[in-house]
Amino acid sequence: MRYFFSTGEPSGELVAVLLARAIRAFDPDAIFEGIGSERMRNEGIALWRDHTGWASMGPLAAIPRIPKLLATMWRTALHLAKTRPDLVVLVDFGAFNVRLARTLRRRLRYAGPVLDVFPPATWLDNEQRAREISAYAVPLTAFSHQYAFYQRHALPIAYFGHPLASQYAMRAPRSGPAADGGTIALLPGSRAGELRYHVPVLCAAYRLLKARRPRLRGVFGAADARGEAMLREAIAREALADVTVERGVRAAVADADAAWVSSGTAVLETALLGVPCVALYIIAPVLVRHARRVYRGTYITLPNLVLEREVVPEFQQERATPQALADALETILRDPSIQYTQFTALREALGPPDALERCAKFAVELARTNAS
Numbered sequence: 001m002r003y004f005f006s007t008g009e010p011s012g013e014l015v016a017v018l019l020a021r022a023i024r025a026f027d028p029d030a031i032f033e034g035i036g037s038e039r040m041r042n043e044g045i046a047l048w049r050d051h052t053g054w055a056s057m058g059p060l061a062a063i064p065r066i067p068k069l070l071a072t073m074w075r076t077a078l079h080l081a082k083t084r085p086d087l088v089v090l091v092d093f094g095a096f097n098v099r100l101a102r103t104l105r106r107r108l109r110y111a112g113p114v115l116d117v118f119p120p121a122t123w124l125d126n127e128q129r130a131r132e133i134s135a136y137a138v139p140l141t142a143f144s145h146q147y148a149f150y151q152r153h154a155l156p157i158a159y160f161g162h163p164l165a166s167q168y169a170m171r172a173p174r175s176g177p178a179a180d181g182g183t184i185a186l187l188p189g190s191r192a193g194e195l196r197y198h199v200p201v202l203c204a205a206y207r208l209l210k211a212r213r214p215r216l217r218g219v220f221g222a223a224d225a226r227g228e229a230m231l232r233e234a235i236a237r238e239a240l241a242d243v244t245v246e247r248g249v250r251a252a253v254a255d256a257d258a259a260w261v262s263s264g265t266a267v268l269e270t271a272l273l274g275v276p277c278v279a280l281y282i283i284a285p286v287l288v289r290h291a292r293r294v295y296r297g298t299y300i301t302l303p304n305l306v307l308e309r310e311v312v313p314e315f316q317q318e319r320a321t322p323q324a325l326a327d328a329l330e331t332i333l334r335d336p337s338i339q340y341t342q343f344t345a346l347r348e349a350l351g352p353p354d355a356l357e358r359c360a361k362f363a364v365e366l367a368r369t370n371a372s
Contacts, residue, residue: 008093161351
């Protein structure tokens with residue numbers, strides 16, 4: 001059967017690749033096409049469009065991209081209506097994917113199955129948004145909180161646990177490194193805005209920590225080739241000593257005693273690997289008022305949202321100073337055991353270990369209803 005994945009940034013692309021691999025166990029002859037980038041291409045998934053540079057930080061930053069994204073959305077909808085894959089899989093990136101689903105259903109009268117993995121507004125409890133998603137697609141959530149919310153409103157939704165949980169082996173607990181050393185990972189995010197705001201702060205925080213720990217080493221994690229080039233330029237420009245660049249979260253944290261991580265999927269990956277961390281997130285000041293109007297929750301970092309307590313120290317906006325980040329990571333380096341114990345609880349809260357396989361089986365069953 002034929003599957004089309006629509007993703008808009010590296011985190012969604014990662015889930016699409018893992019899901020495609022798991023689908024092959026149930027459908028060995030599966031054919032995949034979609035919107036993605038380097039990771040999907042390397043997996044052998046035929047790219048309909050490359051999403052590099054699509055993701056932005058906030059609605060104002062997205063404005064210049066809207067004409068191109070709308071045009072691509074329409075071309076994609078027409079392409080799907082013509083080729084009629086057995087299953088369309090939307091992965092996160094709601095700004096694009098919800099419009100794609102709406103256009104398929106309302107404008108093109110598309111009747112094939114559409115699966116929405118990570119439906120939007122997970123932590124906003126937005127009934128109107130939930131009803132909209134349910135009208136256009138079959139929602140598949142990774143979080144029990146969202147599953148319960150849809151159920152309370154008698155809306156269809158599937159839930160098998162978080163598909164990433166079983167894909168990361170939690171390393172054995174480590175004691176803190178020597179007082180004058182250690183290795184830390186610096187994960188600034190994948191979006192251009194994240195790199196713009198996070199890299200200078202992380203460079204300054206690293207310098208402060210290295211002044212305390214002369215034998216400290218740093219490893220920047222780059223999401224893609226563009227990010228890697230930007231990070232290498234930043235290391236040279238800031239004259240950072242003992243700092244290298246690796247591609248991807250796993251490689252960056254492989255030997256790390258702790259990490260600074262941009263709030264997002266990378267924090268979850270880092271926690272699932274058992275690496276102690278501190279989260280940060282900074283957006284343009286002009287976007288802060290809008291963000292606070294839309295979301296008034298206490299936390300924004302996934303481990304904290306899932307466990308409903310601050311497991312990972314998180315620093316937003318003006319609180320994300322180099323001094324605060326250095327102090328928080330210094331505390332964790334001295335005693336990483338407390339956070340490690342919390343990460344074990346996080347893994348349990350994310351659902352059963354076979355969540356990815358169950359998600360894949362559900363997707364194949366949806367596709368088969370169309371194929372038959």
